[in-house]
Amino acid sequence: MAAPSGPSPTRARAVLQQCLSSRLQVKPPEPGCESEWVEVQRGLVIYICFFKGANEELIPKIVNTLLNVKLSETESGKYVSILDLPGNLLIIPQATLGGKLKGRNMQYHSNIEKEKGMELYSHFVTLCEKELAANTKCAEAGVVVKYGTYGNRQVLKLDTNGPFTHMIEF
Secondary structure, X not given: OOOOXXXXXXXXXXXXXXXXXXXXXXXXXXXXXXXXXXXXXXXXXXXXXXXXOOOHHHHHHHHHHHHHOOOEEOOOOOEEOOOOOOOEEEEEEOHHHHOEEEOOEEEOOOEOOHHHHHHHHXXXXXXXHHHHHHOHHHHHHOOOEEEOOOOOOOOEEEEOOOOOEXXXXX
């Protein structure tokens, strides 16, 4: 008798937010040193969190899904992917997406270990950069991929034309 096949556990979670512009602090100010920021104009902000069980094989599927989902509105009102827009990308590692409420506190027991998460995040960013660079529309438009620093708290400034936020699990 075969074991019951229930839904597979979540291995990653992404939240997508379209933006008109966004600015992310990647390094906080220190004595004698100003903070560092990255900035993108119109495009997509991707918050990403990896859970225990996530691996390198999952990354291409996540990248393909997120870059091809039709969430960006054109002037005509049609929805297209960030590749077809074409638009910029701001990637933000967001461990808090893995939180579960227990009583009145959040717990993050299902998040991946920090070192492994850092590796997956780096691979994810690299693959996003490659996909946008290989896309003719994106290359011609000069779109950019900017990203946050894994494991750091970061300040985000976001200008959007509506709270058009979506969550996708893998």
